[in-house]
Amino acid sequence: MPSAQTKPVPNISEIHSSGQKRYTESQVIAASGLQAGQAFDVDAIQVAAQKLGQSGAFEEVQFKYRPDGGQMRVDFAVKEAPKFHRCTFDNFIWTSAKEIETFVRGEVPLFDGFAPEGGELPDDVSRALEHFLKQRGITGSVERTRYAKSVGDRNWDHLYAVNGPAMKVQSVAFEGVKGIDEKLLEKEAEPLIGRSYSFVEFRKYADASFVPIYRERGFLRINIGNPAPNSVRPTTPNEYAVQVSFPMEEGMAYDWGAAAWTGNQAESTAELDALLGMKQGQLANGKKLDAGWEAIQTAYGRKGYLEAKLDPKVVYDDAGHRVQYQVPIVEGPQYRMGEFSIGGSPEATSLKGKWKLKAGDVYDASYLQEFIKTQLRPALAVAGGRTPKIQTSIQPDRTVHTVAVSIQMQ
DSSP, rough: OOOOOOOOOOBBEEEEEEEEEOOOOHHHHHTTTTTTTTTTTHHHHHHHHHHHHHHHEEEEEEEEEEEEEEEEEEEOOOOOOOOEEEEESSSSSOOOOHHHHHHHHHHHHHHHHEEEEESHHHHHHHHHHHHHHHHHTTTOOOEEEEEOSTTSSSOOOEEEEEESSSEEEEEEEEEEOOOSSSSHHHHHHGTTTTSSSOOOHHHIIIIIIHHHHTTTTTTTTTTOOOOOEEEOOOOOOEEEEEEEEEEEEOOEEEEEEEEEEOOOOSOOHHHHHHHHTTTTTTTTHHHHHHHHHHHHHHHHHHOTTTTEEOOOEEEETTTTEEEEEEEEEEOOOOEEEEEEEEESHHHHHTTTGGGOTTTTOOOOTTTTHHHIIIIIIIHHHHHHHSSSEEEEEEEEEEEEEEEEEEEEEE
16 A cells, blocks of 8 residues: 655745834844744744744734745734833943944844843843853953933933953043143043943043033033043953043033023012023033022022922024023912921920921921021030931922921931
8 A cells, every 4th residue: 555645844935024113024033033945833933933022022922824835924913012221331342332232233133222121132132242252252241230320210221241351441531622621621530540441430420520621611512422442451361451532522612691581570580690690791601500590499499489490491692602591480389387396306306496487487498407407416416425317308288388397306
């Protein structure tokens, strides 16, 4: 009896994907691991769909297949994850961030400079970076953490850092400096010498230390580019001397024009101008401006306007090298003093009569700290012993516009 012929296994003729927005169809297909021309296998397609889902880049992955001229066509339908985060490379001193991104893209099809919050894709980036180190003979591992510019910031980065090599900064240079004395920047950069290089830390340092130097001298549109490290391998194995440069886009120095105030009633225009502390024609000192906005906010708080909001909008006159501000103010309601309580220690309780704001008085938002400094702390110092922790509570009542203040020793 003749044996039955084995039915040939069809190949995959085409692979398609739909539903993607940030990715291209070819990226999704490459990430699935399937290739047109390979033998059709339902289990392999299921594995490919799971791989896409496990990447974290997609919250839904479905597939279907159908005959196509003796072969089989495969279609994926995906729904991308709602949140992706930037990938930042902290201390990869051996090449530029752009070149590192290009390398990772070559190994991780779904990498586009960002990665989802979870799933395997962020760790795939780590593995690609470790491959990058291995190719260049660098002994080290890659650690991934979350980096946020402020506590609670939801727009955090995936931060990738190399552990192992020593990377000490030996020099800091500046490119494009024309409008100020470069020695001012060099002096401010001295604390960076000898430190371990970190893109994140050096970026923060530039914003906190170099930018104010320019803004104080009228360069209100100063833009400092990202630090660019250049590594030199010394004689000691796995130790690198790092030269760091900062590109500067200075813009121009501006003179002060004027501030146009609107919405102010509790503070006159003359009072606001005096608090801002700028005079027409003088250099527009950004540091002085920052202090002026804060002084105005404090002045409103002293008059009980706890919810006053300033929204300064800058107007640049490049032709005249002048800057002006349009400053709408929403003062909000005026608050008055409500209930006051103090306790937790005999010294604190004895000071209740020293609190000068009585119920119904206009609330002075600056007075609490003044009271603690001039009354409470001296009383505690005289009493001696362990200094208790001072806990304060300020509770505005937005219905009747009063403020309840509580001070407790712990």
